[in-house]
Amino acid sequence: MNILLNYERNGDSHTLKSYLKRDGYKSLSQLKKYQPAEVLEEVKRSGIRGRGGAGFPAGLKWSFLPKHTEKPIYLICNGDEGEPGTFKDRVILEENPHMLIEGIIFSSYAINAAHAYIYIRGEYGFAVRRVQAAVKEAYDAGYLGKPVKGTKYTCDITVHQGAGAYVVGDETGLMNSIEGKKGQTRNKPPFPAIEGLYGCPTIINNVETLASVPYIIENGGANYAKLGTEKSTGTKLLSISGHVRKPGVYEVVMGYPFMKFLNEYCGGVLGGRKLKAVIPGGSSTPVLRPEDCENMTLDYESISAAGSSLGSGAIMIIAEGTCMVKTLKVLTHFYHHESCGQCTPCREGTGWLNKIVGRIEAGQGTMDDLDLLTSITKHIAMHTICPLGDAACGPVDSFVKKFRDEFVAHIELKKCPYNSTFTRLQERV
Amino acid sequence: MSTTPTPFAANATDYKIPDKVMSKINEIASQYPEKNSAMLPALHLIQDEFGWIPPSAVRQLADALDTTPNKVYAVVSFYTMFNQAPVGKYHIQVCRNVSCSLLGSKHIVDHLTSKLGIQPGQTTENKKFTLSLVECLGACGTAPVMMINDTYYENLTSGKVDEILNTLA
Ligand SMILES: Cc1cc2nc3c(=O)[nH]c(=O)nc-3n(C[C@H](O)[C@H](O)[C@H](O)COP(=O)(O)O)c2cc1C
Ligand code: FES
Numbered sequence: 001m002n003i004l005l006n007y008e009r010n011g012d013s014h015t016l017k018s019y020l021k022r023d024g025y026k027s028l029s030q031l032k033k034y035q036p037a038e039v040l041e042e043v044k045r046s047g048i049r050g051r052g053g054a055g056f057p058a059g060l061k062w063s064f065l066p067k068h069t070e071k072p073i074y075l076i077c078n079g080d081e082g083e084p085g086t087f088k089d090r091v092i093l094e095e096n097p098h099m100l101i102e103g104i105i106f107s108s109y110a111i112n113a114a115h116a117y118i119y120i121r122g123e124y125g126f127a128v129r130r131v132q133a134a135v136k137e138a139y140d141a142g143y144l145g146k147p148v149k150g151t152k153y154t155c156d157i158t159v160h161q162g163a164g165a166y167v168v169g170d171e172t173g174l175m176n177s178i179e180g181k182k183g184q185t186r187n188k189p190p191f192p193a194i195e196g197l198y199g200c201p202t203i204i205n206n207v208e209t210l211a212s213v214p215y216i217i218e219n220g221g222a223n224y225a226k227l228g229t230e231k232s233t234g235t236k237l238l239s240i241s242g243h244v245r246k247p248g249v250y251e252v253v254m255g256y257p258f259m260k261f262l263n264e265y266c267g268g269v270l271g272g273r274k275l276k277a278v279i280p281g282g283s284s285t286p287v288l289r290p291e292d293c294e295n296m297t298l299d300y301e302s303i304s305a306a307g308s309s310l311g312s313g314a315i316m317i318i319a320e321g322t323c324m325v326k327t328l329k330v331l332t333h334f335y336h337h338e339s340c341g342q343c344t345p346c347r348e349g350t351g352w353l354n355k356i357v358g359r360i361e362a363g364q365g366t367m368d369d370l371d372l373l374t375s376i377t378k379h380i381a382m383h384t385i386c387p388l389g390d391a392a393c394g395p396v397d398s399f400v401k402k403f404r405d406e407f408v409a410h411i412e413l414k415k416c417p418y419n420s421t422f423t424r425l426q427e428r429v
Numbered sequence: 430m431s432t433t434p435t436p437f438a439a440n441a442t443d444y445k446i447p448d449k450v451m452s453k454i455n456e457i458a459s460q461y462p463e464k465n466s467a468m469l470p471a472l473h474l475i476q477d478e479f480g481w482i483p484p485s486a487v488r489q490l491a492d493a494l495d496t497t498p499n500k501v502y503a504v505v506s507f508y509t510m511f512n513q514a515p516v517g518k519y520h521i522q523v524c525r526n527v528s529c530s531l532l533g534s535k536h537i538v539d540h541l542t543s544k545l546g547i548q549p550g551q552t553t554e555n556k557k558f559t560l561s562l563v564e565c566l567g568a569c570g571t572a573p574v575m576m577i578n579d580t581y582y583e584n585l586t587s588g589k590v591d592e593i594l595n596t597l598a
Contacts (some may be wrong), residue, residue, distance in 0.1 A: 015527055072462075077463065081567050082564075082565070082567070083565075084526045084527055084528070084564065084565035084569070085527065085528060085569055086565075086567065086569075087567045087568055087570055090567055090568070101430070121567065122473075122508070122510045123510070123511050123566055123567065123576065123579075125579040126579075126581070156459065158461075160466075160469070160470070161469065161470065161473060161497045162469065162508070163469050163472065163473070163508035163509075163510040163511060164508050164509035164510035164511075164563075165507060165508050166510065166564065168527070177469065178466055179465060179466055180463070180465035180466045180467065180468030180469065180494070180504065181465070181468075181500075181504065182502075182503050182507040183507060183508070184507075184531060198462050198463060206578050209565065221501070239569065239570060240570070241528040241569035241570045241572060242527065242531045242569075242572075243531055243532075247528075247569070247570040247572075248570045248572065279527070283526075283527060283565075314569075315526055316528055316531075316569075318531065322531065325528070326530075327527060327531070329514075330525065330526060330527050331527065333525075334526060334564050334565075337564060340507075
């Protein structure tokens with residue numbers, strides 16, 4: 001079922017014309033029938049959980065805004081998409097930007113936002129231009145910048161381009177970034193809903209979350225909630241990559257069996273090799289072994305029961321023959337590089353994790369190093385301002401736990417038991 | 430004892446932000462509740478102009494946004510996309526994260542280093558190419574991936590890299 005990818009990939013799905021053909025902006029003319037609180041209620045009823053990684057119920061988040069405030073309220077759409085393995089928001093931004101804009105108009109109305117910002121990661125220059133062009137089309141057509149028909153509500157949108165920093169994907173880092181500062185994160189409380197962008201109440205949601213809102217309004221929250229499972233309603237965009245035959249972005253109704261998804265939608269493991277490991281929700285989510293995934297379904301509760309998390313829906317497939325220590329080294333390097341540096345446990349700890357995994361990989365580790373790794377993660381997790389520190393620990397703890405024999409083999413053999421570089425690129429089947 | 434040169438030690442008069450760019454920056458600044466929000470858009474414009482963020486431009490931008498060079502420089506050095514030193518005409522950035530690694534980005538990097546005769550972080554003598562390794566570019570489904578300036582090149586093989594390099598004058 002396609003809600004977000006409800007178009008043919010024929011090269012013009014990003015235009016207003018194409019969106020209107022798909023009945024886009026249709027429910028906008030119905031907005032006058034709703035009070036803002038009623039729109040919020042529909043979103044609550046839909047049960048939609050934030051698609052950026054944390055899975056927090058969107059309607060609930062919106063209801064944290066102060067009931068009365070003199071200050072303007074802001075809506076931020078998080079298109080920073082920095083979690084390794086994730087490339088699903090890019091598809092909405094590039095191919096279906098008007099659905100996002102319509103979702104932003106509804107959402108802004110629901111929370112009475114004075115202005116909405118779409119923050120897009122710096123590298124996505126093409127997406128930035130696409131969204132800017134769509135925003136301009138929406139202004140020209142009077143959907144933005146003028147009162148929505150039959151109401152007094154006017155929505156304005158500004159597109160803001162980032163400049164390369166993973167931590168800015170965190171909501172408070174992103175606000176600092178829009179304010180033109182270093183993208184370091186802020187302590188919470190105060191939560192953004194109380195004191196966010198420019199010190200004003202702010203709601204921040206992922207691109208996919210906001211782009212789902214038009215469907216929810218058009219079909220009713222209750223009907224959206226019928227899709228998927230009780231705790232994971234609706235559809236989810238999954239970006240699948242790594243050792244898989246047909247990588248890409250797929251939309252599935254939540255609760256779909258993972259192995260079936262891998263084998264039927266995605267053509268199975270590349271080169272017909274055996275499955276070795278799955279990172280199910282972006283680089284920060286714990287790695288799983290094939291046996292963990294056998295009966296797993298694609299929804300929040302099943303993946304967390306399997307020992308990981310749906311996260312941003314970024315699935316990375318790792319085939320037999322891959323060195324897991326080397327794979328972890330790529331990740332520890334990443335978190336060390338991306339730590340914003342303000343909290344000592346994260347700044348120093350991620351450096352140590354990277355160093356130690358590196359020396360194990362190089363055949364210079366000792367058995368004590370394995371305990372050292374878990375001791376360091378204990379000192380990082382929950383001891384930092386933002387969850388980047390925790391995000392760095394998930395992979396380390398799970399790789400060491402689930403693939404301990406490989407770490408031990410590196411230590412005992414004093415070298416990598418695998419071919420020392422990753423398997424050569426295979427042509428796709 | 431050696432001293433680290435500060436980024437502001439370079440010749441301040443070499444680079445002047447053109448009036449056209451400056452007025453664009455001022456226009457952007459006026460669209461936000463706080464002027465300082467024009468920081469990233471302005472730095473992008475400056476980098477488009479010079480290919481990097483020269484120290485003198487940092488000062489001019491600080492004046493324009495009523496802030497200090499120190500704060501502008503803090504931003505420049507925080508975000509990986511801003512070049513703190515000149516780069517080659519073509520800045521090649523190869524993704525080194527998981528999905529690209531799994532599909533052989535190392536071979537792409539090796540191919541580039543031998544072909545261009547430089548290591549990651551270096552620029553060719555003729556100032557044509559700079560090679561960098563970067564983190565996930567958000568295109569993992571079409572790994573391995575690289576960017577050259579602001580264009581993505583995906584599903585790379587050594588042969589494809591050769592073809593791409595041949596098109597760059
Ligand atoms: C280090 C870090 C990086 C993050 N990166 C992103 C991101 O790229 N995109 C995103 O939507 N959320 C990201 N998040 C989550 C956001 O903080 C926030 O929870 C989310 O944007 C809220 O939207 P949602 O409720 O619709 O998911 C990140 C969080 C952290 C701690
Ligand atoms: S891992 Fe290379 S683009 Fe994501």
